[in-house]
Amino acid sequence: METKPPIKAIIVGGAIAGLTLAHSLKHANIDYEVIDAYPIASPVGASIAIFQNGCMVLDQLGIYQDLRSLVHPLKTMNIRLPSGKLVAGPPAGALLEQRFGYSVCLLPRKRLIQLLYDHLEDKSKVHAGHGKRVIRVDHSVDGVEVFTEDGSSYSGDVVVGCDGIHSSVRSEMWRHADLNQPGKSLADRSAFVSEFSCLFGIAGAVPGLPPGEANIVHGKTVSFLTFIGLNGDVYFFLYMRMSERYQWPDSPRFSQEQAESLANANIGAKITEDVTFGDIWIKRRTFTLLPMEEGVLQNWHWGRFTVVGDAAHKMTVNLGQGGNGAIESAAALANALNEANLSRRGDRVSQEEIETALSNYQEFRRPRLSNIAHAAYEITRIQALEGIKPWVFLSTLYFDSTMLANLSTEQFLGTVLLNYIRRPIRLDNSLWLQDRNKPFTKSPSLQMVACVVLVLTISLVLKA
Template identity: 35%
Template structure:
């Protein structure tokens, strides 16, 4: 009787899931992607910022040229404060000079479209597959773990990866297997203190591409990012009335999003242009609560959660999707070194448990630093209390402070995970080597400078 090859079931056709699919394809590991929605590429009104750590992984996978053609790059950021003070940050330019990749933005659906279109075998992507359970004692012919969908379909494999986002079904199944105590700890880690209203407008010729604007006010921040072809990405983060725990985090209607944007209509972006002009040219928008969490446990047996299903941060540091791509690369690295290079074709339960433990051990400290930076950036941008107001208004514009924190922020970037078995792209900037191992300090305030 022939032995079935090692197979991974990826739940979620997200950026995380599709990046993992590409990575597994490159090392010759079989996989299937199960997506709940009817299509991989849907309009959600969301943009995505691609930073050097994510760009490098996409470049290793041979996708960055396509992505570069669809993105607009940042050159500078202008920040405005309630007292009329304004300063210009050239941090985006320094990032490009240091790492060889710009900070760039594109529609989330376009990135998903590129990731999907570039997969050689589309039959491995199954849409309309709403996973309802994971059976760990199935021991089917094709693998020791089984996934069932709402329509009654069954998929067997050796590992189930939850890449299904903030409302992860796979995380629920993992918690069920871990038991009530660990499940309670996981739920207690999840909360939300901020909302984000985001959208995309087009036909805005009055704003210069690559010149980002940020309005910092008490309790909220408005970010406007003019891009190529007169497209503008924008978002408003706002402090909620209180901290909401897991199970009570609010959801928002289109009417609530419209009401907020109407309040912002008179907010000046330039001497002659207000946000209302951008809002009038909207083509899509949405409003969500921004959960913040870093789960204490990412795996159980042959189940693992990566990306937003394991950790979620505010948008203010721009690292959500980029850190998720790092998770996909890290998991691929561990599969390659712990299984493929050792000649293991069908890993035992013990081997899988050790592999996933090492994955979390590798990623947790780094994700913790990124999450801390995002936490602080959200509060500086919203001027949430005296200390954060002081940091944003007086320390961030300081040349002395800026020089000190560049090294820390660059260190956080340089320590990023890449695909170890694939060659690094040619022509990378000097910062990857210069700042390696310099992003492991605890200076949270230093990191948040990066998104200003």
């Protein structure tokens, strides 16, 4: 029996979303090429936390065990007031590991990307670095052709934009959509806004910040997150509301001088009662200041175009689900393309079949992603102490040390797995196979909340 040629995907973007998709397509016997304007695993000074949902997919792809060997897992999440005073120190990381069988893995972003790249069997399919910036995508009923600055071109059945918030594939998708359906992209062009900025970086070990802990410091002016990873390395985040709300693509670009100025203005801020941000800043190795765009596109695809990760759904980093969401979205797209590859009628997959697959990907994935993006939106404002919600949150957490783990458990039980690869064995004895309708969160007593809100508010005023 003659074997039909596989679907071929042109993946633009060789970071977490693009390389996860490449691995996923390889397991589905779908051909691909990866294109990136920068060398793979370029040093950008960012860190990442891979939570249980990301770990599940990476385990299916045979990557989790090597990932786990690179990290010191997160065990405890310390929730603090601006004074550094501890509200609660729930063992959220340890509980999630017990429930799902996976550690929360903290590491430099480039190390994860390098790991994904190293696990690719055929690296000749990856074209990255000088000259590989995408300048144009041609689209027809027969396929797509992607052109790069160095004069190269890559042909396939579908083009996937895994190229971030400033996605060139998304711009080309909008251009073609508007040519065929004027105004089609109008709503999505205003989907991304930014209200907060984030100064993030990596620093050396700091006394008083032990590996395996995180500190989340709530504050009106600035708030902080620090993860302490392998060898005591500190992955730090300083969040601040900007003076105005920006619409993408007019988000501000910050210089290193502006980043240093922001840091120096907050060196006395408390991370714990005994450690200041200045103690971390003096040990800095890398740092960057960026706006944090937020938004989810209404349309993730058109014709043979589609987008994955930050190109489709961008959220603040406070929840730590940007990279994990990209991993899940890559899995969801791979599932849809696998179904199209197996069910196609002709030797070559038609545009109609591709469009059906991409529509299925969006319809399946977007509702869950929108809920997670909303959770990121809320936690960002909670950490900025906006309104009454932060005090309800802190009060509940004060009395229930399992709350963070419970909220995460409910979220991770909906993880999108690759449906053509066996579920990882480590999940067999986890909550994954137990009663997934059981609620993990409890409603706190209103009287208890009111009392603790009063106590914490007075405490904050006295400590200010």
